[in-house]
Amino acid sequence: MALYEKLSENEWEKKIEFFAKKFSPCSLCPRECGAERSENKKGVCKALADVKIASYNLHFGEEPPISGIKGSGTVFFSGCTLKCVFCQNYPISHLCNGEFYSIDELANIFLYLQKKGAHNINLVSPTPYLYHFVKALYIAYKKGLRIPIVYNTSGYEKKEIVKKLKGLVDIYMPDFKYFSNKLSLKYSGVNNYFENAFNSIKEMFEQMQELEIDKYGVAIKGVLIRHLILPGNIEDSKKVLKTISDSSFKKSYLSLLSQYFPAYKAASVIDYSNINRRITIDEYNEVKEYAVSLGFSQGWFQDV
Numbered sequence: 001m002a003l004y005e006k007l008s009e010n011e012w013e014k015k016i017e018f019f020a021k022k023f024s025p026c027s028l029c030p031r032e033c034g035a036e037r038s039e040n041k042k043g044v045c046k047a048l049a050d051v052k053i054a055s056y057n058l059h060f061g062e063e064p065p066i067s068g069i070k071g072s073g074t075v076f077f078s079g080c081t082l083k084c085v086f087c088q089n090y091p092i093s094h095l096c097n098g099e100f101y102s103i104d105e106l107a108n109i110f111l112y113l114q115k116k117g118a119h120n121i122n123l124v125s126p127t128p129y130l131y132h133f134v135k136a137l138y139i140a141y142k143k144g145l146r147i148p149i150v151y152n153t154s155g156y157e158k159k160e161i162v163k164k165l166k167g168l169v170d171i172y173m174p175d176f177k178y179f180s181n182k183l184s185l186k187y188s189g190v191n192n193y194f195e196n197a198f199n200s201i202k203e204m205f206e207q208m209q210e211l212e213i214d215k216y217g218v219a220i221k222g223v224l225i226r227h228l229i230l231p232g233n234i235e236d237s238k239k240v241l242k243t244i245s246d247s248s249f250k251k252s253y254l255s256l257l258s259q260y261f262p263a264y265k266a267a268s269v270i271d272y273s274n275i276n277r278r279i280t281i282d283e284y285n286e287v288k289e290y291a292v293s294l295g296f297s298q299g300w301f302q303d304v
Helices: 009-023 103-115 127-142 159-164 181-188 193-208 234-245 281-293
Strands: 051-059 072-077 099-101 121-124 149-153 171-174 219-228 253-257 299-301
Touching (some): 009 127, 009 159, 072 103, 103 121, 159 193, 181 193, 219 234, 234 281
Parallel strands (some): 072 121, 171 219
């Protein structure tokens, strides 16, 4: 049973009301840019009044318990609260490519993915559209949606917002990108990434605890933290891992990613010469061995 199935009508009403107030002027993410989105004024993330989606489909490239055998029902939202210079999905996150959908249409997308056999509804970068999501989820639930919700995020979240997602989200899948706020400012355009990621992931774990996987190998609840190793920045990766190891959410599953390549602005030799390459096997192995030494035993090490 998905968590949202347990909500009372009163609880649904309160959650929809809360996110409506945060939507415009917008204060859904730590930037709190205050965009009057109900008047179709663009926020820093480039989101407007209506939900914008780049694609939705069955995705088989997530971690094994997320994709399972039948696939994860992935919805790629357009725009992003971060401005990562190396984003591999930059046409979606930076250029905001996609099509506009109504809330009713978003609900129907959820139902369509369930009908296709998806193990879950996987929301990729949904933060700017949480008001739309909650209303659409309520409509879809009333029409028969019953599969878990995966919250697939950069980790740049407000703890207050994550608290209000309690009862709506079954699986949290945040990135924990940086320890250094100097790096987050240089590469993602925000100087307060660490504290927001740390506090929001802590709240996620308090809600859901460690990943719970059913007899078919499919996740049904819990937290899975992703960390992408950046070339030339392995000491920062080690600090992220040490932070997780010393935290209250240390039992979260860890996915250590080696898939970095110099996409988007990171391809510039002049501006980003230090990350204008893939990571080396030695870099990856050093971070991997450090993770093992810290006792990480639940999760995945991606092949170089």
